[in-house]
Amino acid sequence: MWFxxxxxxxxxxxxxxxxxxxxxxxxxxxxxxxxxxxEFSFGWLPLIRNSEQWSxxxxxxxxFRAGKEEKVLPSAVVREELEAKVAxxxxxxGRKVGRKEKSDMKDELVFTLRPKAFSKRTDIxxxxxxxxxxxxxxxxxxxxxxxxxxxxxxxxxxxxxTPLQAQVSPSSLMTDWLVKNEVPASLETGDECEIQxxxxxxxxxxxxxxxxxxEDVTRxxxxxxxxxxxxxxxxxxxxxVLHDDLTLRKIKxxxxxxxxxxxxxxxxxxxDMDANFSLMSLTMREFFTSYCLWFEIx
Numbered sequence: 446m447w448f449x450x451x452x453x454x455x456x457x458x459x460x461x462x463x464x465x466x467x468x469x470x471x472x473x474x475x476x477x478x479x480x481x482x483x484e485f486s487f488g489w490l491p492l493i494r495n496s497e498q499w500s501x502x503x504x505x506x507x508x509f510r511a512g513k514e515e516k517v518l519p520s521a522v523v524r525e526e527l528e529a530k531v532a533x534x535x536x537x538x539g540r541k542v543g544r545k546e547k548s549d550m551k552d553e554l555v556f557t558l559r560p561k562a563f564s565k566r567t568d569i570x571x572x573x574x575x576x577x578x579x580x581x582x583x584x585x586x587x588x589x590x591x592x593x594x595x596x597x598x599x600x601x602x603x604x605x606x607t608p609l610q611a612q613v614s615p616s617s618l619m620t621d622w623l624v625k626n627e628v629p630a631s632l633e634t635g636d637e638c639e640i641q642x643x644x645x646x647x648x649x650x651x652x653x654x655x656x657x658x659x660e661d662v663t664r665x666x667x668x669x670x671x672x673x674x675x676x677x678x679x680x681x682x683x684x685x686v687l688h689d690d691l692t693l694r695k696i697k698x699x700x701x702x703x704x705x706x707x708x709x710x711x712x713x714x715x716x717d718m719d720a721n722f723s724l725m726s727l728t729m730r731e732f733f734t735s736y737c738l739w740f741e742i743x
Contacts, residue, residue: 446508446570446718446721446722446725447696447698447703447721447725448570448581448583448696448725448729449583449694449695449696449697450582450583450584450585450692450693450694450695450696451581451582451583451685451692451693451696451729452581452582452584452585452590452692453579453580453581453582453609453691453693453733453736454579454580454581454582454606454607454608454609455578455579455580455606455607455608455609455610455742456573456575456578456579456580456605456606457605457606457607458605459575459578461605462573462575462604462605464502464507464573464575466601467500467507467509467573467600467601468499468500468502468507470600470601471489471499471500471509471600472489472499473600474488474489474596474599474600475488475489475490476488476489476490476511476512476513476514476566478514478564479514479515479516479564481559481560482556482559482560483516484515484516484559485513485514485515485516486513486514486515487511487512487513487514487592487595487596488511488512488596489509489510489511489512489596489600490510490511490512490568491510492508492509492510492715492718493714493715493718496714496715498715501715501718501719501722503719503722503723503726504576504723504726504727505574505575505576506572506573506574506575506576506722506726506730507572507573507575508570508571508572508718508722508726509570509571509572510568510569510570510571511568511569511571511592511593511596512566512567512568512569513566513567513569513589513592514564514565514566515564515565515566515567516559516562516563516564517562517563517564517565518555518558518559518562522558523551523554523555523558526554526558527547527550527551527554530550530554531547531550567589569582569583569584569586569589569590569593570582570583570584571583571593572722572726574726574729574730574733576730577729577730577733577734579733580606581729585692585694594606609691609740609742610742610743611691611740611741611742612740612741612742612743613740613741614689615687615688615689615690615691615740616671616672616673616689617671618739618740619672619675619687619689620666620671620672622672622675623638623657623658623662623663623666623672623675624663624666624667626658628658628677629735629738629739631679631680631735632677632678632679633677633678634656634657634658634675634676634677634678635657635675635676635677635678635684635686636653636654636655636656636657636676637651637652637653637654637655637657637675637676637686638651638652638655638657638662638672638673638674638675638676639651639652639672639673639674639675640652640662640665640666640670640671640672640673641670641671641673642669642670642671643669643670643671649673650665650670657675657676672689673688673689674686674687674688674689674694675687676695679732679735681699681701682698682699682702682728682731682732683696683697683698683699683702683728683732684696684697685697691740698725698728702724702725702728703721705724706720706721706723706724706725707720709723709724
């Protein structure tokens with residue numbers, strides 16, 4: 446399991462966080478089929494479909510997976526049905542349908558159509574690192590993140606965590622790195638970045654396949670624009686795009702790490718996952734130490 450995105454949260458009280466309790470309780474709060482009138486359902490999933498393995502522990506880290514099942518009811522379908530009903534009333538009764546009546550009709554249509562809607566499932570992976578005192582999510586979706594936190598609280602009764610608190614602005618720091626050509630020793634710039642001006646319209650320029658330290662980029666920064674996201678490579682272990690909200694996207698772990706995990710695996714789904722997770726979580730733990738230093742995260 447190699448994460449492609451990462452949101453990192455700090456755990457407030459790891460002394461009271463019992464991962465054994467989480468391991469025991471996860472199977473008690475599984476994802477259930479979305480009811481006919483439910484917009485969505487959310488719950489835990491086995492790590493591999495149809496298996497009994499709900500979590501995976503490695504060196505004070507615990508990996509788990511959740512899923513969201515939601516009814517897909519396209520707005521175009523509702524709009525078409527509503528327009529047809531409104532036209533029928535206006536034709537037969539010879540009157541205009543008011544806003545309130547139209548709103549009530551729409552609610553009734555949604556209620557009628559929802560049981561016939563298709564269900565779509567979205568997964569979210571996460572792990573807890575008790576040594577680094579962090580929770581890492583393989584998602585940057587705000588809705589999925591919120592649902593995961595709620596479900597952790599439902600499962601454990603409480604779940605003490607907080608967003609990362611940077612003492613310096615990520616955007617300002619990344620801008621300084623490029624303007625001053627003072628990228629931290631453990632980092633190399635990649636081949637993409639996005640910059641934005643401070644005006645109300647937030648004009649944005651995206652650079653692809655271009656060295657961020659090039660004059661094309663730094664000239665705009667010297668004129669007052671700021672870095673919104675920046676492609677980077679950390680040591681020889683992973684590359685990523687760092688965003689100004691501290692999320693990591695487009696993460697790529699080095700092939701040498703993946704090869705080492707392959708060699709450690711005994712073969713098979715769970716064995717492969719165990720080897721991959723072990724190396725990934727250790728790499729991310731080491732990376733988080735540098736990450737905290739850059740942004741002065743306590």
